[in-house]
Amino acid sequence: MLSNRQLLILQVIIDEFIQTAQPIGSRAISKKNQVTFSPATIRNEMADLEDMGFLEKTHSSSGRVPSEKGYRFYVDHLLMPIDLSQRDEETISGVFNQGMVEFEQIIQNSVNVLSELTNYTSIILGPEVYATTLKQIQIIHLSKTTAVAILVTNTGHVEHRSFTLPKEINSLDLEKLVNILNDRLVGVPIIQLPQRLQVELTSILDHYIKDVATAFNYLKGALLDQQPSNLYVGGITNMLLQPEFSDVAKIHSLYSVIEQEEIMANILRSQNQGIHISIGQENKITEMQDCSLITATYTLKGQQLGTIALLGPKRMEYSRVISLLDRLSKDMTDTFHNW
Amino acid sequence: MLSNRQLLILQVIIDEFIQTAQPIGSRAISKKNQVTFSPATIRNEMADLEDMGFLEKTHSSSGRVPSEKGYRFYVDHLLMPIDLSQRDEETISGVFNQGMVEFEQIIQNSVNVLSELTNYTSIILGPEVYATTLKQIQIIHLSKTTAVAILVTNTGHVEHRSFTLPKEINSLDLEKLVNILNDRLVGVPIIQLPQRLQVELTSILDHYIKDVATAFNYLKGALLDQQPSNLYVGGITNMLLQPEFSDVAKIHSLYSVIEQEEIMANILRSQNQGIHISIGQENKITEMQDCSLITATYTLKGQQLGTIALLGPKRMEYSRVISLLDRLSKDMTDTFHNW
DNA sequence: GTTAGCACTCAACTCTTTCGAGTGCTAATA
DNA sequence: TATTAGCACTCGAAAGAGTTGAGTGCTAAC
Known part of the structure; x- marks a missing residue:
């Protein structure tokens, strides 16, 4: 001892x-x-x-x-927990007091604020789809053979995919199909959409005209496309300010990891609830082993929604950063709760 | 001589x-x-x-x-124009032969391909709104007091904004309003939307119930919000590979300019049609005066739609880069033409 | 158990030397 | 007259030597 x-x-x-x-x-x-x-x-x-x-x-x-x-x-x-300075306090409140309704805006703002306050790189994984539900499906024709499918979730998130249609499908069939899908799928968690679509497909094949089923097959591709990775990054260039990263080669390898959003998204996704710190070699990704990564999760009804993270040198201002992340993740949790 | x-x-x-x-x-x-x-x-x-x-x-x-x-x-x-190598040729064709319908995808792919082929930083300014027209407006309620407005353009581009509504407005009024707007505004170039909205407002105030006008006032804010800057950047970290940028301070100042999307967007917007090269001090932005910027525009019916650019050291592979940009801008022009 | 004292270590800096790739100039050559 | 060989000269880069100072570990005294 x-x-x-x-x-x-x-x-x-x-x-x-x-x-x-x-x-x-x-x-x-x-x-x-x-x-x-x-x-x-x-x-x-x-x-x-x-x-x-x-x-x-x-x-x-x-x-x-x-x-x-x-x-x-x-x-x-x-580590002694320190209270946030008044400035930090105000800056963070600022993000949530602008009456923004879209979570993209809130997250984008949070990412910027975090990286500005800390001079580290901030990364936020947006709300995972499994906690949001479908609000509405819309299909809008662009031309005879192209259309956009728009999914709106209860969090105000909008996803859209364009797709091509064969000429045989008329817009009436498509409209019918969209109505059927809306009837049956509104309120379904986004994460369950793929399975539910399978179920509906069988049902539709049984009960409705063949043309609708064909249209469905076309639409399905657009709707099932994998989700975009939902990752927000701010202050990447802050790394250049840290003396431990004066080596260009080091920075370059680190950047190329951050650029591959799927890698970062997976790391953030796999974090346990609460605040978690990985120091140097504790990070699995070799390129990050000169860094520390601090993550905090935000939740909805106890279920993990997404992750906020700060990436910096091992020599991080741990206590301040922890207070910042703690505060931000709580505010974020509250915001989603009040939705 | x-x-x-x-x-x-x-x-x-x-x-x-x-x-x-x-x-x-x-x-x-x-x-x-x-x-x-x-x-x-x-x-x-x-x-x-x-x-x-x-x-x-x-x-x-x-x-x-x-x-x-x-x-x-x-x-x-x-400079002697050189033919593209087979590999370059194929890589670029690849972008356009995947049957993608969304221009975001095409541009995102182009940006990636360009920066990979050249090892420079590539920047593309997406199609300017003045060449696209409104296809449809949709409003979807999220809760009693929040809603998302969705604008779809003829190019398959989807814009959305959330906004809050006062309790007095019922969804019937809102629906009426959306119908009116769709009747009057579909086909209008996006760039003219603001003025047209003003005109419609007066007309609506004259002819329709007051409640609709109130709803309109709320919606207007969401619809008139300035356009996001529409800028796609790829291979920023490629700058680190150039020996002239081994100086961390230099890179940092360059990066902070690129990060301010509005600055870059303005530069690209103000380029003349065709291919244009600015070398070193010819660039107005001080931080870019160690670089060369090569731009090419893509058009629709002779009207300039957007700009493709490559940013690299003054010591650029000019002839290859010019051929690449020339080819890409032509392919892009064709794609928009065939829409 | 604590500390003063001292010899030792090593990075960082400066100074010098050496090396070689490059130049400009002059005089010889075709 | 245009070209070239030859040579003295320049200067950065690399390598080596000396100096400094901030740090150490160890020993012996308090």
Whole structure:
């Protein structure tokens, strides 16, 4: 177990390193006024902390730098929750007090605000479809052989797909079909749409004219297309501001991972409820192993809707970031609740 | 005027520099087999070309590097149009042969393909609204006080806006209103919508019940909201691959310009029809003055619809890039023509 | 248990040297 | 007269040597 003195020293080192990104020496620590003992004592403690794996040296006569184990310990045991500054508080409230009704707007705003406040990269996974239900299907003809299918969900989200139609299908059949589908599918959770469509197909084949079934087959393709990945990213270029990413090659590999939205979406999707922190090697994606990822989920009736995340250097301002994410995810949960 | 020998030397230097990004010396030029004269002769010619402002030295005993005037001359007089390689040809055709009906898909694909083929950053300005017309307006209630307005254009583009409604308005009034609007506005170019809405408002106030007018006032806000900027960007991270952008600060300032979509959109919007090249200082935006921007427009019935652009170092592969843009803009023009 | 003292380490910086790819100029050549 | 060989010169880049200073670990004294 760590002594109180060791805890204090570890905390001072990590706090300081988060600010400066420079190795911390014994003399610098001894100057802190919470610290009453001499540099020599601190050096002894630091050597012990290093033996235990909480600290590292960049070279044999350098100051100490936190190891990943050190960050992990810091996050698990030393972190004091801090209250948000008034500015942070107001900025976040601002997002929710503009009377916006579309969740895209709210999320887009949140992403921007988060990355501005923190100087890290913020990533939000939009509400998963399984919590939203179908409000209405519309089909609008563009020409004889093309049409747009529009799905509206109860959250005000609009999805649309264009598709081609064979000439044999007349618009009356199509209209009939849309009416049938609306009758039967409104209120169905989006996630269940594919199965429900299968069921309806059989039923329609049994009860209605063949032409409608044909139209249905065409429409189905448009409706079943996989969902777009629903991922919002802000402040990617903030990474360039961090001294640990002055290496162009490093940044490039990180960017190419973020660009592949499916990868990020999967990571965020698989997060457990609440706030979760992955530090360095704890991240599965190699390119992210110089980073920390902090995620928070937002929910509707206890069910997980989506995820808010911040990606930054391991040397993150953990406590502030946690407060920010906590606050934002709660506000987001509230907003969806009041829908 | 430049002698043939000077033209040849200038061309060799620029071609070579585009490949290597290294200053070119007289000996290297003399080794090219189109070149029959000695390094000493070449040095004399290079000194003259430098006096005329087409070449520069990075330091007093270095090889030569093209100046911006040099690139401009190269682009205006030395560029030989080259045929696209089979691979380029096929990749571009691929975008248009997938039977996609939504222009968003086509443009998104084009942006990706362009940046992959060139390793530069590609930017496309989507079809301007003035060439598209309204196909249909739909209003869908989400709750008592919220609704989504959906606009569909003849190109299959779907715009939607959520808005809040006061309780006094019943859905019957709203439906009436939508019918009136559809009757009067279908076929109207999107760009004229704002004015036309004003006209209709007066007319509605004169002829219809007051409640409809109130509903209209609410809806108007949603419909008149400024258009989203319609800009598609691909391969931003490609800039990191160019040796001239190994400086993180430079990249960061360039990125922050690209991030401000309105700036880029305005640049692309103001381009003249056809292919246009801005080299270095010719760009108005300071942050882009280390870059070249090549733009090509696509049209519908002679009217400019949008712009395709590539942003890269001044040392661009001009001839290949021009062929690519030329081909893509033609294919895009054709696609919109066949709509 | 704590700390002063001291020898030691190493990155970062500066200064110097060396190397070589390049130049410009002059004088010889075709 | 236009071209070229030859040569002295320039300067960046790389490699090596010396200096500095912030840091360490260890020992012995308090």
